[in-house]
Amino acid sequence: MLPPRVAPAAAAAAPTYLAAAASTPASVWLPVPRGAGPGAVCRAAGKGKEVLSGVVFQPFEELKGELSLVPQAKDQSLARQKFVDECEAAINEQINVEYNASYAYHSLFAYFDRDNVALKGFAKFFKESSDEERDHAEKLIKYQNMRGGRVRLQSIVTPLTEFDHPEKGDALYGELPLFCRSL
Known part of the structure; x- marks a missing residue:
């Protein structure tokens, strides 16, 4: 089944690159090329058509290993890596x-x-x-x-x-x- 279409007035008000639909927190505005018409709003649904909202985005946890390479002292350069x-x-x-x-x-x-x-x-x-x-x-x-x-x-x-x-x-x-x- 195709995702529901957004009304042209709503599509004109939303930016073409990325916007979240106001109806549900798990809705995403999908971009389309300019002049190709309105984009589409998609929702993630699990069993029983419930909206999935258990996705957690934690960028600092993912980068913890790389952040340990950044010097913490103010007098150390950020560009100094593997320089003996x-x-x-x-x-x-x-x-x-x-x-x-x-x-x-x-x-x-x-x-x-x-x-x-x-x-x-x-x-x-x-x-x-x-x-x-x-x-x-x-x-x-x-x-x-x-x-x-x-x-x-x-x-x-x-x-x-x-x-x-x-x-x-x-x-x-x-x-x-x-x-x-x-x-």
Whole structure:
């Protein structure tokens, strides 16, 4: 047997997506595509045509396992899931390594860009290298924040500022910080 139809006036007053009929608590308004006419009201009935009303919806009971994964402390991030503390510490260490390398490259850029040294090709290379290392650090910071970690920056080591050497020359002595970084 088909469910009873609703009068056109009642159908026009009810929204087309979902509405409950006022007649019984177990009635449901079934949506229909726009322009296809009125929807239908269905009722759940058991033996003896009684309305079934024993359905209990408890969403928090169903989600209790997932809710236990949500951190309760205010200082913890909601995005942090399966992100081990050792991984967070390693990323923070790498961020600081990248910033120190950027600072050393920037020092080399400043030295080779001076008017009495005048090695513009070297200066350009070290400027680009400094920018690249800083970009690496910024990408790691974004990743750390995306995963719910905390970025902990340390102080940057002061790099050398004079790279002139009477025997080795400027360029070879300037290569020393690059070699030390690769170790």
